[in-house]
Amino acid sequence: MMAPLALPEPVAEALGRMLDPARTGQGAGQGAMIERYRNRREPGAAGLVSDAERRAYLRHRFPATFAAVSAALATMPPALAAGIADAVDLGAGTGASAAAAAVRLPGLTAMTIIDSDRAALALAEPLVAAANPDLAVTTRTADAAAGLARVHSGGADLVMASYLLNELPGDRADTVTDAMWHSARRAVLIVEPGSRVGFAALIRARQRLIDLGARLLAPCPHVRACPMGEPGQGDDWCHFPLGYDDPFEDQQGRSTEKISFVLAILPSDETDADGIASPADNRIVKAPMRRTGHVVLDLCTRSGTLERRTVTRRQGKDYKAARAADWGDAWPDTQAGDLSGGPSDTEGDPS
């Protein structure tokens, strides 16, 4: 269900045209930028500090963030996705998230992309347009929080930010989260890297949205305290790995991007009338362990706990469903699974 989209051909072509090989050779700026984004362990500003870095970001991160945001958007119930007419992308950078929304949301007619970096927005605009030529794309050079109030006071159906909050000091991230909530007419989507640093920013924003009255659609099946954010959870944090094809990656095989995210809706949303599904009963939060004759699932449950359940061959169609289930999928309570212990503490074995 969290299936990333492949980069659409027109976007890949537009991206390819922008990536002049002479300017994107392995310069020192690129190496530093890639290191910061892939392996950063501390929160704080990362930023794109030069034209070389912006283009390196396009080359190395655009396909990954497009995959990440398209996968997060795939958790949006179809009735809601179809009802999103306009969206704002904060910290839009070179436009991957906005491009993903342009493809994923069938009713989207207007997209505003806001960033403090004018040069990044100039790269983003044609890429978002390539993703959906019918979309009205507006660019705004502004600070994320101030920008929402100043240049987009009318709000939007969807307000999204990806790979932004972990770059901001905590109080600034809080201000941005609040501004996102107050500007959203229907939904807020926040996507962060699936690292400790990204999750720390994400869980802080999640709690803030809940305190403001949000209902969560994904991945959380509840609005209680995140059981993976609790002290004592050791090395665990809630994240989801996504396999995707990177058209610019030289190495063979699929690339993997890890994300932490939250999709929230306003409590006033007429979800039932719109046919929007309730949140998942349970979310599979690690790789299912497929053993001979049984599958072990690690679940985050509607009651806000982590539970390990075992589905055996004797459980017929549920066993078949468990064998096909993926990390990140919903697991309904109507499907089987015997409790097989308390909170899990081991990484799942995807075999």
Ligand SMILES: C[S@@+](CC[C@H](N)C(=O)[O-])C[C@H]1O[C@@H](n2cnc3c(N)ncnc32)[C@H](O)[C@@H]1O
């Ligand atoms: C890691 S990039 C993410 C870009 C894009 N969202 C994506 O997923 O590909 C972070 C972006 O946030 C922007 N940014 C950082 N702090 C900002 C702020 N306070 N206001 C507006 N934009 C900001 C940076 O200029 C950069 O373009």
